[in-house]
Amino acid sequence: MSGRVRRRLSQLRSEQGGWTLTELLFASVVGLAVIGAATALFVSVIQSQPRASSRGGDIQQARTTMERITRELRQGWAVTTATPSQLTILTYVKSATCGGAASSTARPCQVTYTCSSSACSRVEANPDGTAPGPSELVVEGFTGPSAFSYAPSTSNPDFVGVSLAFPGEGGNDSITLTGGVTLRNPGAPNPGPAA
Numbered sequence: 001m002s003g004r005v006r007r008r009l010s011q012l013r014s015e016q017g018g019w020t021l022t023e024l025l026f027a028s029v030v031g032l033a034v035i036g037a038a039t040a041l042f043v044s045v046i047q048s049q050p051r052a053s054s055r056g057g058d059i060q061q062a063r064t065t066m067e068r069i070t071r072e073l074r075q076g077w078a079v080t081t082a083t084p085s086q087l088t089i090l091t092y093v094k095s096a097t098c099g100g101a102a103s104s105t106a107r108p109c110q111v112t113y114t115c116s117s118s119a120c121s122r123v124e125a126n127p128d129g130t131a132p133g134p135s136e137l138v139v140e141g142f143t144g145p146s147a148f149s150y151a152p153s154t155s156n157p158d159f160v161g162v163s164l165a166f167p168g169e170g171g172n173d174s175i176t177l178t179g180g181v182t183l184r185n186p187g188a189p190n191p192g193p194a195a
Helices: 003-015 021-074
Strands: 078-082 086-095 102-115 119-125 136-140 148-151 159-166 175-182
Touching: 021 086, 021 136, 021 159, 021 175, 078 148
Parallel strands: none
Antiparallel strands: 078 086, 086 102, 102 119, 119 136, 148 159, 159 175
């Protein structure tokens, strides 16, 4: 072999790059760590999504309930039961019969909201309390049965406050919905037509 060929072979051998076994093992470990971290993040997001969706649904349900209570209080004329966990009002409800199917005509009914430590239900009955309809779950997922407050007192309330507190995960992002309404015609013995 000539000297020129040997030099060329020598150059080719020295120019051949490659990875050592140590470099390959280190790159594999780093790659696996990155893939493992990404997988763990993906799994935690997937697992927390149903809880977030459920909580969002509970809060939307609570907003709808707050609007319903507010509307019924504005159309009401008397509060017959006033405790922190129960509210009974005489009000107008758009239904064919108290506790019956929905209607475009409003009729006087007795509406009772009863709250436990995590849910509130609603029952319609005739104004004298007879013939109650089925109990309807209107909101759940909040904490505490004390959802209602009254002013000036529970024996003679003109104002009814509603407060629903939803706990956050780890207590970091709790949400409290509050509202209140002054009765339109408190103590009126013969309520006029509903507005």
